Amino acid sequence: MYKNTEAIVLSPDGDTDPFQIKAGVLQGDTLAPFLFIIVLDYIMRKSTINAEQLGFTLNQRRSSRYPKVVLCDLDFADDIVLCSDDQHNGQELLQKAEKHARSVGLRLNESKTEYLTVNIKTQDKTDIKISSGAKLNEVDNYKYLGSLVRDSKSEINRRIGMAWSACNKMDTVWKSGLNRKTKLDIFKSTVQSVIMYGSDTWTVTRNWKQN
16 A cells, blocks of 8 residues: 555645655554554464463363353553463563564563552562563552553542542533533533543442442
8 A cells, every 4th residue: 555655745836746655654644553453463362372371360160161261461552451360470471472572573661561469468479570671660550541440449539539620620611601401411521421431340349339
C-alpha cells in the first residue's frame, strides 16, 4: 500500500507537481495500529506458550474434560498486564515477553512498568528485574485502563470523589434555566458515566454493603 506512493498539494494558485512520500507508516495512520496489534499478538503468543505453568490459576484441573484454567496476560493495545501464581513464574514470563519484543525491535519501558503482589509475606518477596538488571518498582495499587485494580472499595471511593468533582464543575448548568429533563440527560451522560465507569468489574463484599 505504501510502495511508490505520491501526493500533490492543493492550493489557490494551483496544484503542485507530484512528489513521493518516503516517510513510511506514521503514528496516527489508520494502518499503523493494525500492524502494531499483529506484532504484539505475535509477541504475546510466543511469550505464553507455557501458559499453564506460568500463568495465574483461575480454576484447578478437575479431570481430563475440565482442564486447568489459566490467565496469563491482559492486553489493550500496548497496555499489558502479565499474571502469574508466584513471583518466580512472573519473572520468567516477563523475561519471555521482553525477549520476544526485542526480536521485533520493541522494548519494555522500564519507567512505566510496575508490579503488584497479593498475599505474599514480606520475607518471601523477591525483586522483579528486567534483562538489564534494573529492578522494577513495586506498588500497592495501580490503575489499569483507568481503574484501580487492587480492590473495589478504593476504586468505588475514588469514583465517588471524581463524580462529585464533575458535578461541581457543572454548577452553572444545574443553576441554569434548562428544563429538568435536559439537566437529567446531562447528568447521566457526564456525572453518572464517571461514577459507573468500570462498575462491571467491581466486587462488592458483605462488609462493604454494610458500610
